[in-house]
Amino acid sequence: MVILKLAFRNITHAGLRTWLNVFILSFAFVLIIWVQGLYEGMQRQVIRDMQAIEVGGGQFWQRNYDPYDPLTLDDAHAALSSELQHLVQNGNATLVLIVPAAIFPEGRVQSVILRGIDPNQKIVSLPSQELTNKVSPGVIPAVIGSRMAKSANLAKDEIVTVRWRDANGVFDAAEIQIVAIFNTHIQTVDVSQIWVPLQRLQEMVHMPGEATYVILKQGLNNIPPGSPDWIYRDYDFLFADINNIVKSKRAGSSIFFIILMAMALLAVFDTQVLAIFRRRKEMGTLMALGMTRRWVISLFTLEGSLQGLLAILVGAVYGIPFLAFQTKVGISMPQAVEQGGFNLGATLYPVYSFKLFLLTTLFLFISVVIVSFLPTRRISKLKPTDALRGKTT
Amino acid sequence: MENAIIKIRGLVKDYPMGVTYFRALKGINLDVQQGEFTGLVGPSGSGKTTLLNIIGALDNPTQGEVEVLGYQVDKLNHKQAARLRNENLGFIFQTYNLLPVYNVYENVEFPLLLLKKSADERKEAVIQALEWVGLMDKIKSRPAQLSGGECQRVAIARAMVKNPRIVLADEPTANLDAANSHHILQTMVKLNQELRTTFLFATHDDKVISYLRRAITLRDGMIAEDKIIQTT
Ligand SMILES: Nc1ncnc2c1ncn2[C@@H]1O[C@H](COP(=O)(O)OP(=O)(O)OP(=O)(O)O)[C@@H](O)[C@H]1O
Ligand SMILES: [Mg+2]
Numbered sequence: 286m287v288i289l290k291l292a293f294r295n296i297t298h299a300g301l302r303t304w305l306n307v308f309i310l311s312f313a314f315v316l317i318i319w320v321q322g323l324y325e326g327m328q329r330q331v332i333r334d335m336q337a338i339e340v341g342g343g344q345f346w347q348r349n350y351d352p353y354d355p356l357t358l359d360d361a362h363a364a365l366s367s368e369l370q371h372l373v374q375n376g377n378a379t380l381v382l383i384v385p386a387a388i389f390p391e392g393r394v395q396s397v398i399l400r401g402i403d404p405n406q407k408i409v410s411l412p413s414q415e416l417t418n419k420v421s422p423g424v425i426p427a428v429i430g431s432r433m434a435k436s437a438n439l440a441k442d443e444i445v446t447v448r449w450r451d452a453n454g455v456f457d458a459a460e461i462q463i464v465a466i467f468n469t470h471i472q473t474v475d476v477s478q479i480w481v482p483l484q485r486l487q488e489m490v491h492m493p494g495e496a497t498y499v500i501l502k503q504g505l506n507n508i509p510p511g512s513p514d515w516i517y518r519d520y521d522f523l524f525a526d527i528n529n530i531v532k533s534k535r536a537g538s539s540i541f542f543i544i545l546m547a548m549a550l551l552a553v554f555d556t557q558v559l560a561i562f563r564r565r566k567e568m569g570t571l572m573a574l575g576m577t578r579r580w581v582i583s584l585f586t587l588e589g590s591l592q593g594l595l596a597i598l599v600g601a602v603y604g605i606p607f608l609a610f611q612t613k614v615g616i617s618m619p620q621a622v623e624q625g626g627f628n629l630g631a632t633l634y635p636v637y638s639f640k641l642f643l644l645t646t647l648f649l650f651i652s653v654v655i656v657s658f659l660p661t662r663r664i665s666k667l668k669p670t671d672a673l674r675g676k677t678t
Numbered sequence: 679m680e681n682a683i684i685k686i687r688g689l690v691k692d693y694p695m696g697v698t699y700f701r702a703l704k705g706i707n708l709d710v711q712q713g714e715f716t717g718l719v720g721p722s723g724s725g726k727t728t729l730l731n732i733i734g735a736l737d738n739p740t741q742g743e744v745e746v747l748g749y750q751v752d753k754l755n756h757k758q759a760a761r762l763r764n765e766n767l768g769f770i771f772q773t774y775n776l777l778p779v780y781n782v783y784e785n786v787e788f789p790l791l792l793l794k795k796s797a798d799e800r801k802e803a804v805i806q807a808l809e810w811v812g813l814m815d816k817i818k819s820r821p822a823q824l825s826g827g828e829c830q831r832v833a834i835a836r837a838m839v840k841n842p843r844i845v846l847a848d849e850p851t852a853n854l855d856a857a858n859s860h861h862i863l864q865t866m867v868k869l870n871q872e873l874r875t876t877f878l879f880a881t882h883d884d885k886v887i888s889y890l891r892r893a894i895t896l897r898d899g900m901i902a903e904d905k906i907i908q909t910t
Contacts, residue, residue: 298779575764
């Protein structure tokens with residue numbers, strides 16, 4: 286194939302110009318894959334953390350329980366069904382009771398949610414075993430997250446008054462002592478939440494054996510069917526929020542993403558289009574020597590495609606080690622990321638799927654081909670004399 | 679003169695100039711027979727390059743008819759025009775128009791690649807053409823490394839390498855010294871005699887003019903004089 290030979294000759298002879306184009310192209314490839322991997326890693330990490338500390342392997346909810354409607358919380362409790370009881374006894378699940386309450390730190394009032402959990406549970410990674418720490422007689426041990434500690438200005442070992450209403454609607458009060466403060470990226474187990482021993486809470490509100498929801502062990506296989514009182518909530522349901530957040534993050538930060546893509550494409554566009562427009566005299570010469578329009582277009586498009594292929598190879602040479610290194614070591618995230626809708630660990634591990642590689646590479650490669658094809662086609666429509674004179678339109 | 683290889687009737691060429699236009703050729707009538715060794719002479723700006731470009735199917739006439747080798751040039755589509763140039767015309771540009779990333783050998787070889795000649799044929803023809811113009815020692819140089827005269831000789835070799843029916847040569851000796859000019863012109867005369875290649879020059883170089891057998895003088899886009907020169 287003469288055309289392939291010529292394209293190859295043009296590319297190899299152009300030397301520095303080719304390598305500059307190839308390098309910029311490869312940089313765009315790696316950059317875009319890198320950013321997409323960050324997003325993917327972010328999403329996976331949030332989901333993994335939520336599974337570990339909050340969601341477990343899925344949950345059963347008491348039928349009245351609606352986390353977004355605090356008014357339902359008073360009625361959202363029931364005794365476990367026998368299947369759920371069975372799971373709890375076998376160590377495959379643990380139950381949580383939720384009671385709305387108020388605390389009075391430094392004379393202020395602050396509404397909180399008391400969550401009773403079995404101190405010996407092994408289902409989620411909350412530090413519930415701290416609830417077995419010794420406290421003064423009559424005081425209830427409590428574990429809170431660092432955000433809660435900050436907002437209520439509570440320190441370890443501090444004691445604060447808590448007030449709640451029992452099953453009969455009667456107000457009661459007691460003192461709780463903060464036995465431990467934990468750090469988490471998951472706000473829903475932290476902000477306004479106070480974790481207390483399950484049995485104590487059940488006694489306080491006169492709801493022995495009752496719970497608001499049941500957390501299943503991760504990887505549990507034989508999940509029993511729900512009952513009228515207890516409704517099974519799978520991952521799709523439990524992560525609906527987080528998936529929405531991630532989606533809106535995607536959409537929100539897609540401004541950033543679009544800018545990045547635009548920059549990458551601009552680099553591609555710039556190198557290709559400018560290179561081709563700079564070569565219109567050369568195209569005029571080719572046409573004057575009797576090369577047909579179709580040949581000229583094929584030649585320049587082929588050159589662009591070859592450069593795209595080279596860029597993929599070059600990008601792979603330095604990109605794959607770089608990206609592989611990052612998936613191992615991770616990227617330390619600045620604290621500012623906390624401000625977003627979801628929180629990330631201090632280290633983010635990007636995730637690169639084969640699909641991501643394939644789609645991004647394909648997308649960019651096609652862009653390169655198009656960006657080589659369109660300007661060439663435009664120039665090749667000129668009369669040879671105009672192209673030779675370096676005319677633009 | 680029915681077997682004219684180039685036949686021009688009432689050719690007018692206008693260049694757009696803002697809202698109006700500039701009339702570079704004002705009604706040219708011209709016949710060139712096969713095997714002529716003819717020059718377009720005349721002052722700068724008289725339309726020599728414009729006329730050569732139109733004959734070479736690189737530009738369109740505004741009015742009139744131009745027939746080259748039996749093809750109505752103004753009615754050819756893009757592909758047919760490219761084919762006519764590729765197969766039958768050799769163009770030597772006033773501005774050389776060499777391919778910058780190719781070396782001398784590759785520049786001269788290029789038209790033969792387009793003609794899909796075999797590697798052996800290409801090699802033989804390229805070496806012969808480079809010997810004519812005396813550039814065998816610069817085979818590997820890029821155009822940027824050559825002097826103006828050397829570039830011009832590459833352009834000449836490139837136009838001649840495929841033995842075209844017609845060579846259109848725009849100021850082919852402008853940058854050549856006397857010795858090179860005469861050597862190349864003698865080679866052209868020889869080709870003209872042996873292969874009946876038709877040569878049409880645009881020039882004001884006396885050395886070229888001294889070899890012409892017909893000189894057509896252009897002035898202000900019109901033919902002012904058309905004279906046959908008897909050589910001894
Ligand atoms: N693309 C163009 N647009 C406008 N005017 C043009 C264009 N090309 C040529 N001309 C004008 O047409 C006239 C003829 O130009 P042409 O290049 O044919 O002259 P020439 O005889 O080849 O001159 P020279 O001996 O200097 O090469 C000139 O006046 C020139 O200014
Ligand atoms: Mg001229």
